[in-house]
Amino acid sequence: MREASRAGLISYVPSFYDFANVCQSLSQTQSRLQMAEEVGTFLASLNIDEAEIAARFMVGRAVEQGEEKRLQISGRAVWKIAAEMTDSADQGEDIFTAAEDFGEAIEMTLKLRAADPEPTLTIRELNQKFAEIAAIEGRHARNRKLDALRELFARASAFEGKYIAKILIGEMRHGVSEGLMLEAIARMSARPVTEVRRIHMLEADLGRVVRIIRSPAGAEKPAAGESSPTSPAAKPLKPMLAFPVADIAEAFATLGSELSFEHKLDGARVQIHHAGDGDVRIFSRRLNEITESIPDVVEVVSRIGARHAILDGEVIGVDASGRPAAFQDLMRRFGRTRDVEKARAEQPLRLFVFDVLALDGALTIDRPWADRISMLEELQSSAGLEIVERIIKPNLAAAEKFYADAVVAGYEGVMAKSLASAYTPGARGRGWLKIKHTRTLDLVIVAAEWGYGRRHGWLSNYHLAARDRNGGFAMLGKTFKGLSDEQFRAMTERLLALKTEESHGVVTVRPEVVVEVAYNDIQRSPNYDAGMALRFARIVRIRDDKSPEQADSIDTVTADYERQKILPSARKV
Numbered sequence: 059m060r061e062a063s064r065a066g067l068i069s070y071v072p073s074f075y076d077f078a079n080v081c082q083s084l085s086q087t088q089s090r091l092q093m094a095e096e097v098g099t100f101l102a103s104l105n106i107d108e109a110e111i112a113a114r115f116m117v118g119r120a121v122e123q124g125e126e127k128r129l130q131i132s133g134r135a136v137w138k139i140a141a142e143m144t145d146s147a148d149q150g151e152d153i154f155t156a157a158e159d160f161g162e163a164i165e166m167t168l169k170l171r172a173a174d175p176e177p178t179l180t181i182r183e184l185n186q187k188f189a190e191i192a193a194i195e196g197r198h199a200r201n202r203k204l205d206a207l208r209e210l211f212a213r214a215s216a217f218e219g220k221y222i223a224k225i226l227i228g229e230m231r232h233g234v235s236e237g238l239m240l241e242a243i244a245r246m247s248a249r250p251v252t253e254v255r256r257i258h259m260l261e262a263d264l265g266r267v268v269r270i271i272r273s274p275a276g277a278e279k280p281a282a283g284e285s286s287p288t289s290p291a292a293k294p295l296k297p298m299l300a301f302p303v304a305d306i307a308e309a310f311a312t313l314g315s316e317l318s319f320e321h322k323l324d325g326a327r328v329q330i331h332h333a334g335d336g337d338v339r340i341f342s343r344r345l346n347e348i349t350e351s352i353p354d355v356v357e358v359v360s361r362i363g364a365r366h367a368i369l370d371g372e373v374i375g376v377d378a379s380g381r382p383a384a385f386q387d388l389m390r391r392f393g394r395t396r397d398v399e400k401a402r403a404e405q406p407l408r409l410f411v412f413d414v415l416a417l418d419g420a421l422t423i424d425r426p427w428a429d430r431i432s433m434l435e436e437l438q439s440s441a442g443l444e445i446v447e448r449i450i451k452p453n454l455a456a457a458e459k460f461y462a463d464a465v466v467a468g469y470e471g472v473m474a475k476s477l478a479s480a481y482t483p484g485a486r487g488r489g490w491l492k493i494k495h496t497r498t499l500d501l502v503i504v505a506a507e508w509g510y511g512r513r514h515g516w517l518s519n520y521h522l523a524a525r526d527r528n529g530g531f532a533m534l535g536k537t538f539k540g541l542s543d544e545q546f547r548a549m550t551e552r553l554l555a556l557k558t559e560e561s562h563g564v565v566t567v568r569p570e571v572v573v574e575v576a577y578n579d580i581q582r583s584p585n586y587d588a589g590m591a592l593r594f595a596r597i598v599r600i601r602d603d604k605s606p607e608q609a610d611s612i613d614t615v616t617a618d619y620e621r622q623k624i625l626p627s628a629r630k631v
C-alpha cells in the first residue's frame with residue numbers, strides 16, 4: 059500500500075491520498091471501459107465502509123444523498139480558507155487563470171505554505187469530517203463549519219486539498235458519471251450491470267448501492283424498503299421521469315393505443331411513505347424530507363388509516379377561491395420549518411396522487427400501470443384521496459380533445475402513460491411521456507456575465523447547459539430574459555456563492571441552479587460544445603425543486619432538434 063509504507067505503517071490503511079491518485083489517473087484516461095475497470099478495481103481493494111464512501115466521493119458527493127443541504131460549504135468559502143492560510147487572496151485572479159479547474163487552483167494555493175503536510179488522511183476520517191461539518195447547526199453555525207473546514211485543510215497535503223475541494227464543490231472533472239460508477243460497481247462485484255442499475259433505481263445513493271452489493275446475501279436487504287416499504291427507516295425511491303414529446307400523435311406513435319392520458323399539474327412532486335396510523339414521511343423530488351413543512355398534506359394522507367403505502371403525487375398551492383397559486387409561492391412552503399402554521403394559513407396546499415409504488419407491504423413498481431390505476435382508484439374510494447384526472451385508452455380524437463380542454467383549463471399539458479409500463483425509479487423511460495403546451499427544457503446555469511445598463515451590478519446573462527454523457531454539462535445558449543429585478547438580485551447572490559472562477563466579466567459557477575427555459579427553435583451551431591444553440595431562450599421558472607442530475611440531457615435536446623426538423627408545425631411556441 060503506497061501511502062501506508064510511505065508513512066512507515068505496517069498495517070493496511072486505505073488513504074485518501076490513494077483515492078486522489080486514482081482520480082488523477084482517471085482524468086488522464088479516455089476509454090470508458092478502462093475507467094470503469096480502474097474504479098472497479100479500486101473499490102474492490104477497499105473494505106465495505108470505505109468502498110461505500112469512495113463511490114460517493116468519486117462522483118463528487120461529500121455526504122449521503124439527501125444530506126447535501128446540511129453541508130453548506132460554497133466554493134467561495136473553500137477558496138477563502140486556502141487563500142487565508144497562505145496569505146494569497148490578492149493572487150486569486152492569477153491562480154485561477156493558470157489552474158485547469160477549481161481543485162487545481164486550491165492545490166496551487168495550498169502549495170504556497172511553507173511546508174506541505176505529509177498525506178495522512180484516511181477515507182473514513184474525511185467522511186467523518188464531512189459528516190461533522192454537515193451536523194453543525196444553530197448559533198454561529200456558519201463560522202463553526204468554516205472553522206472545522208480550516209482544521210481539515212490545515213491537515214491536508216496540497217494534493218489531498220485538491221480533491222477535498224473537488225468533492226466539496228461536486229466537480230470532479232474526471233468524467234466519472236453516475237452511469238459509469240454503476241458499471242464500475244458491477245465490475246467490483248462481478249455482478250451484471252442490470253442488477254446494479256436495478257438496486258440504484260431503488261436506492262438513491264450510490265454508496266448504499268455499494269453497501270448492498272457487497273453485503274453478504276440478505277444482510278443489507280431490502281433495498282429501499284422492499285420488505286417494509288413504509289417503515290420510518292425506509293428510504294425514498296428516485297422519482298420516475300417523463301420524456302418530452304411534441305404532441306398527442308407522437309404519444310400514440312411512441313406508446314401505441316394501450317395508454318392513458320392525464321392532466322399534468324403544475325406543482326411540486328412529492329413521495330409519500332405512509333406506514334400506518336399517522337406515521338407519515340414526505341419527500342420532495344430531490345428526496346429531501348419535507349414532512350414537517352406540510353402538515354396539511356400529512357393530514358390528508360393519514361386518511362389511509364392503518365394501511366402501508368408509498369404514493370407519488372403532485373402538490374399544488376391554491377388561493378382562497380381554490381385556484382392554483384404561483385409556483386414560487388408553493389415552493390416557499392417546501393422545506394420551511396418555522397412558522398409552519400402561519401404559512402399554512404397563507405398558502406393552502408392540495409395533494410393529487412398519481413401513482414402507487416407500494417401497497418399493503420409490497421412494492422408495486424413492477425406491476426403494469428393498468429393495475430396501479432386500479433389501486434389508485436381503490437384508494438380514492440376507500441380513503442378519499444384526490445387523484446389526477448385521466449382518460450384510459452381513448453382514440454386519437456378523444457385524446458386531442460382531452461389535451462385541448464386541459465390547456466384551456468390552465469393545466470401545463472398532459473402526461474401519456476403506457477398501460478403496460480412499470481414504474482422505473484430515477485429513469486426517464488418511454489413509459490411516461492409529457493406533452494407540454496410550451497416547449498421548454500430544464501437547463502443548468504454554468505456561468506453568468508455581469509450586466510450593464512439597467513442590469514449593472516447583477517449577474518444577468520446566464521450560460522445555459524444540458525447534461526452531457528460524461529456527467530458534465532454542454533452549453534446551448536445564453537439568456538438574460540425572463541427574471542424580475544428582484545429575481546436578478548437574488549440570483550446574483552446565489553450564483554456568487556457558487557462561483558468557482560471569474561475572468562473577463564464571466565463568472566463560472568458550480569452547476570447547481572436549474573432553470574426552465576422556453577425557446578423558439580434549436581439550431582445547429584459551431585459556437586457551443588453541444589453543436590446546437592437555442593434561439594430566443596428565456597427563463598420561465600427557477601426550478602429549485604430539480605437537481606442538476608434531473609435537468610434535461612443533450613440527448614433530449616437532440617431529439618427535440620430532430621423532431622422539429624420533421625414536424626415544423628408541431629412547434630408550440
Ligand code: AMP
Pocket residue numbers: 297300320321322323324325326327372412446473492
Ligand atoms: P417536468 O417537471 O416538466 O419534467 O414534468 C414531469 C413532472 O410533472 C413530474 O415530475 C411531476 O412533478 C409533474 N406531474 C404533474 N402531473 C403529473 C402526472 N399526472 N403524472 C406524473 N407527473 C406529473
